[in-house]
Amino acid sequence: MSAKKVLGIIFSNAYDEALPQLTALRTMGSVPFAARYRLIDFPLSNMVNSGVPQVGVITKSNYRSLMDHIGTGKPWDLSRKREGMTLLPPYDTPGAGITIGKADALYGCIDYISDSQKEHVLLVDCNVVCSMDYSKLIKAHTANDADITIAYANGEPPVINGGTELVMDENGRVTATRLIDCYSGSTCYSLKVMIIRRTLLERLLHEAHSAKIVDIETMISKNIGHLRVYGYEEKGFVRVLNSLQSYYDISLELLKAENRKELFSADRPVYTKVRDQVPAVYGIGANVKNSLIADGCHIYGEVENCILFRGVTVEKGAKIKDSIIMQDTFVGENSNLSCVIIDKSAVVKPNKTLCGDSSYPVYIGKGIVI
């Protein structure tokens, strides 16, 4: 089956609570990542690179920055007359509050889903960073004649709300799902990337709604006995963001060439909103080692093991180590930073020292002046 017959759905708000600092003012989807991206760029680009022609982006709250970022979907080539990208704001029916689970959120846009007339629906979250070829998942789904296929990774599972382990038979058919606790050890954990027959999804959503079930995991596990549910193993670079610490660690993992190669392969470009900034400028005395730097940066100081987003300025004599500095932040002369995450447009005045630890990075909020 071709990816053309698939409707993509991206949950921009799912697991916001895992990154409370970074999502205080924005959705998970608009969390800045990897020097020039927002998390939603990865699933959106994956959709496009896998040939999925129609994508709905479900939002819940604080989605102004997300709208600003994705606009009409032009950078992903998804601004179309037919199909393309649609932003799905919360749908508040009388008696219903703000959506609390993914099943609930999907029920809110059930008309959009059925109007698409696609055969299958592909559901993905924004806190899973990967360059995944969904067309392979779709292929496996069709080959197994499955009702539902869930992508999983094999390894130490991230601890996250609703984290699920897949129990499979020798054919990869899922016989049970189990909630993961912190003692699970290495296992096959769900990446919450799943493809499901559209008509089945609609039926399950109606049932879940009347049974007041709000999350997808419960909805599926209740029906696992009489549905053909399969697992699909994703072997590439996949990381699940489940805390500020994991955000920090996963970001710095991109300093390794092999990880970058997998996430940013030339034939699967990651698209993002264009900012039209000049290339990064290195001044006399700049000293940069093992770092990822975006356009628009001005560097006159020392930078080591860092990720610098677009438009960051590092003044003379400033030293930044093991840190993540977001868009348009200014680091003054002779300041000393190590193991910090600084959000957008913050200012560190000259001669300041801020130190976290690699096991406990310090977070500085958006626009804070120190």
Added chain:
Amino acid sequence: MAVKPECIAMLLAGGQGSRLGILTKNIAKPAVPYGGKYRIIDFPLSNCVNSGIYTVGVLTQYQPLELNDYIGNGRPWDLDRANGGVHILSPYQQIKGTEWYKGTANAIYQNINFIERYDPEYVLILSGDHIYKMDYSKMLDYHKEKNADCTIAMLEVSWEEASRFGLMIVNEDGSISEFEEKPKNPRSNKASMGVYIFNWKKLRKYLIEDEAKEGSGNDFGHDVIPAMHAAGERMFAYQFDGYWKDVGTISSLWDANLDLLNPKVDLDLNDDSWRIYSRSPAAPPHYVGTDAVVENSMITEGCEINGKIDFSVLFANVTVEEGAEVKYSIVMPGTVIKKGAVVQYSIVAENAVIEEGAVVGESPENMKNIEDWGVAVIGNGVKIGKGAKIAPDTMTDSDVGGAE
């Protein structure tokens, strides 16, 4: 049509730029890469948008493929519009026969119908060969204030250089009293920048007359403007002061790029209120490795730097391996510089490969005779073999074998 534009721009982008040699073998001069992520044409196009001019005709003739591709529907410059926007205008077949654009004025003459569709009061004529930031709306205000028929942007150049330009002798009120085209003994240092505003009805009349004239070169500077002047039309000069560079030669292209690294040069590309837009590839942030040294340089997204970079401009997706050295050079997108290679005082075009230990270019201090020094140029996709040496002031357009 909806709201009628007051002024539309016609951008002459058909030039070959023959003095750029192999760099313009397959592309027109306005498409030549500049400044890490731009092409020369980004400057006039961005100036138009920033000046509030949203209808731009781009006249192409020489090797238009890459330029057409680059401009596309004009999206990167916000010129994909329902009314106006950017239009590529190539010479086309007409009932009276087919002609190439014979000169700058003839190119506009052949597109009179395009301009008439918008029926503007004023037409701005631009060239796609220059790097500068200019607010054309201020020039238009000046044109209206002077009640001029033609306003020519001018720039004061140094007296030594003056004889290379078309010069103007300007009265106190800004009106032009005389023109001198590249004179041996200049009487003025006010040079024309090739930026003109005309009242469209007047220009139309002179274009038709010029076309009918036997032996006319159909050129603005040589024919149309002198004719208007001779007929006593109101001609004014508009003074521009700021950075302006004609990147017509290899050394001026090299200089203009390195100017971006000089804080004293008055060309600020970081100015949020006057952004220069470009079509950029989707490349990840650039990576600077543990053993890399990068100073005084501009590095664009997608680069992987493990060597030493000094006084250079690197375009997107350039790879510099361990122990390689790049100094005083311009390296265009996708080029790979392998271990231990040296690229100095050079311009390396797109997707070239400099193999291990090769040396491209030479520093002027090491020349026995400084007269022999010049920037070395490596063409598009050219491979320089292991340990090969490329002399300064040369153009290399085909693969060079290794020095085994």
